[in-house]
């Protein structure tokens with residue numbers, strides 16, 4: 001599946017900038033650079049100041065050419081980078097010149113895919129390249145850098161070794177029963193397997209936090225009309241985004257804001273108040289509210305009457321069992337109550353006044369607590385984890401549970417361990433189907 005073509009792309013972001021980079025990777029990269037720069041020779045890993053010419057030998061610009069001779073390059077192939085001035089037309093001319101000299105346009109993520117296929121990086125590191133580019137907070141950058149440096153893969157590989165060791169032992173017992181290897185050293189197998197399972201669960205906890213920091217989550221504001229949803233959205237976003245009036249049914253279209261609580265990116269969506277109405281426009285807004293609840297991780301149910309909890313709990317649970325709920329009792333200024341967290345029945349209720357900015361800190365803390373990221377200190381070493389990793393780790397946990405139940409049936413036990421091993425390998429990409437690779441790399445930007 002290795003591709004022998006030479007690829008090229010503009011590696012810097014669209015638009016103008018001081019410097020713009022065109023990157024070329026493949027066997028023709030060196031020849032292409034010699035043709036464009038008119039230099040006699042390139043020196044690997046050294047910046048050379050040079051002129052750039054197009055296919056008609058017209059001077060385009062002056063800048064740096066960098067040559068990374070294979071295999072000491074990002075992709076493991078010959079790479080050339082042209083560092084020119086950052087004008088879109090100029091960079092397009094340079095790109096055209098590479099194409100006229102034999103390169104083809106790179107697909108999104110193709111440089112990183114080649115790095116993966118040439119064993120320069122594994123799959124979690126390749127994903128971390130995309131994550132470091134898309135990171136929206138400093139914490140997310142640090143986590144992605146941890147993954148990129150191989151810390152996450154290192155943990156996974158150690159567990160893989162442990163699993164392989166247990167599996168080999170069991171396979172040996174199955175293959176050579178006459179050797180009378182004391183297979184049913186169940187105690188030892190049990191202990192080793194339990195240890196691996198504990199470590200998988202530890203990684204899962206860290207991975208879930210990492211995913212939240214990387215991707216954040218969506219919180220919707222729902223409730224009856226006029227309870228103060230839009231006022232709360234404006235307070236969260238510190239902007240006058242949504243219209244606030246004392247007329248019930250003000251918000252129709254959902255209003256979205258991206259906020260940041262303790263460095264975690266959170267998408268907040270204000271929705272139309274849910275109630276019975278004959279107004280077709282309001283009805284359409286309510287339908288949208290319901291579909292937004294279904295795509296959110298957390299719903300803040302705003303109420304201005306504590307009796308509404310019992311009234312609405314079943315309604316909201318019916319909409320989506322998976323969405324977490326926080327009850328927010330708003331307008332406490334009207335009853336002269338102070339902000340606080342109460343337990344009413346089984347429900348934690350945060351009392352606030354959105355209009356007078358009271359209790360918002362309590363609410364933010366509660367939101368982070370729901371996802372277990374409140375107590376996170378910024379020095380905690382996390383990884384940029386993805387849903388793919390978390391699903392795989394959950395599967396591995398399931399296989400290990402099944403293995404622990406099959407200690408008396410070595411064939412089944414061996415099968416469970418093989419499944420767990422393959423899942424673990426899929427995280428780093430040692431055992432990953434082509435369609436998964438296609439899906440991962442297609443999400444990259446071009447030039448990376």
Ligand SMILES: Nc1nc2c(ncn2[C@@H]2O[C@H](COP(=O)(O)OP(=O)(O)OP(=O)(O)O)[C@@H](O)[C@H]2O)c(=O)[nH]1
Pocket residue numbers: 224225226227228229230231232243244245246247248249250251252271272273274330331332333334352353354355356
């Ligand atoms: N006293 C008091 N009034 C508030 C508070 N929060 C909101 N209000 C008022 O309640 C009214 C409705 O507020 P909105 O934020 O528009 O309510 P909403 O839930 O978005 O309403 P719809 O969009 O119609 O569903 C406005 O007059 C707000 O000023 C509060 O904490 N205290």
Ligand SMILES: [Mg+2]
Pocket residue numbers: 229230231242243244250251270271
């Ligand atoms: Mg509103």
